[in-house]
Amino acid sequence: MASSSLQAFQTPTRTPASTRTPLVSFSSRSPSSRSPNATRSFRHISLIAPIHDPKKLNCFKTKASTSPSMATHKTVEIFDSEEALSISLAKYTAHLSDQQKGSFTVVVSGGSLIKSLRKLAEAPYIDSIDWSKWHMFWVDERVVPKDHPDSNFLLAFDGFLSKVPIPTENIHAINDTLSAEAASDDYEARIRHLIKNGVINVSETTGFPKFDLMLLGMGPDGHVASLFPGHALLEEKNKWVTFIKESPKPPPERITFTFPVINSSANVAMVVAGAGKAHPVHVALGDGQEPEVLPVQLVAPEGQLTWFLDKDAASKL
Numbered sequence: 028m029a030s031s032s033l034q035a036f037q038t039p040t041r042t043p044a045s046t047r048t049p050l051v052s053f054s055s056r057s058p059s060s061r062s063p064n065a066t067r068s069f070r071h072i073s074l075i076a077p078i079h080d081p082k083k084l085n086c087f088k089t090k091a092s093t094s095p096s097m098a099t100h101k102t103v104e105i106f107d108s109e110e111a112l113s114i115s116l117a118k119y120t121a122h123l124s125d126q127q128k129g130s131f132t133v134v135v136s137g138g139s140l141i142k143s144l145r146k147l148a149e150a151p152y153i154d155s156i157d158w159s160k161w162h163m164f165w166v167d168e169r170v171v172p173k174d175h176p177d178s179n180f181l182l183a184f185d186g187f188l189s190k191v192p193i194p195t196e197n198i199h200a201i202n203d204t205l206s207a208e209a210a211s212d213d214y215e216a217r218i219r220h221l222i223k224n225g226v227i228n229v230s231e232t233t234g235f236p237k238f239d240l241m242l243l244g245m246g247p248d249g250h251v252a253s254l255f256p257g258h259a260l261l262e263e264k265n266k267w268v269t270f271i272k273e274s275p276k277p278p279p280e281r282i283t284f285t286f287p288v289i290n291s292s293a294n295v296a297m298v299v300a301g302a303g304k305a306h307p308v309h310v311a312l313g314d315g316q317e318p319e320v321l322p323v324q325l326v327a328p329e330g331q332l333t334w335f336l337d338k339d340a341a342s343k344l
């Protein structure tokens with residue numbers, strides 16, 4: 028099956044290509060940045076092909092750590108174009124998929140991230156990936172019908188899901204027939220059910236669901252999922268899935284995973300392209316002197332965090 032039809036989802040269910048190297052790649056192990064002021068302790072910087080004054084990379088060097096109870100291993104890769112970024116993202120995702128013995132649980136955001144997944148639907152990945160073990164989830168969704176232009180499901184369907192043979196029953200879309208509150212409760216209940224069935228793992232550290240891979244975008248204001256700057260939902264500690272009725276970015280009603288779930292992931296890819304996002308990238312990865320606290324700074328998975336940046340998004344680093 029090379030594609031599924033949108034109609035199949037209208038009634039919600041309950042239930043090495045080019046190996047272009049990044050221009051700049053460096054990795055670190057840092058304490059959890061659950062505290063936005065948590066400092067980073069970069070152990071390793073490998074400069075593959077400098078695009079900036081290397082002195083600027085001082086901003087990635089070691090600082091004293093605060094409480095390293097939860098360590099995030101962080102890698103930042105900077106590419107000369109979004110095209111090169113998307114090729115590397117496909118390779119990374121295919122590698123994680125290959126490593127997974129049982130189900131491969133993948134969470135996507137909406138927005139520009141979806142376009143950057145396009146290489147997965149091309150050779151060699153379309154034929155080499157075992158799509159049958161993939162289970163797809165959404166980190167956030169807008170409270171609109173699945174065929175509405177604002178739907179994150181529709182975006183993913185058109186840009187990715189309709190082009191790859193993931194079994195229809197493994198595509199776990201958020202219920203679009205319920206209110207925001209009911210849909211978030213419903214999604215959490217369905218995730219609990221999939222944990223019982225052994226599809227989704229649980230973090231031994233946090234007790235929250237542990238997805239194998241979250242592919243996340245970031246808004247120009249530094250929001251991730253539907254977790255916006257200054258909003259009380261940033262502080263949510265108990266719920267897995269919650270809702271917002273007054274999103275600063277339209278549409279106003281949305282459902283979103285919470286930070287405890289995002290940060291219990293085995294792998295998170297932050298995929299950011301374009302000069303319009305250079306400022307929040309600098310806040311998140313720069314010298315830590317910014318007074319702002321952006322939601323993206325709270326992304327600190329217990330597993331691996333990999334930033335995929337194009338050079339425009341990285342231009343203020």
Ligand SMILES: O=C1O[C@H](COP(=O)(O)O)[C@@H](O)[C@H](O)[C@H]1O
Binds near residue numbers: 243251
């Ligand atoms: O509203 C949303 O925006 C963010 C960022 O979107 P982008 O187009 O600026 O990349 C997205 O990650 C989120 O899923 C979506 O609901």
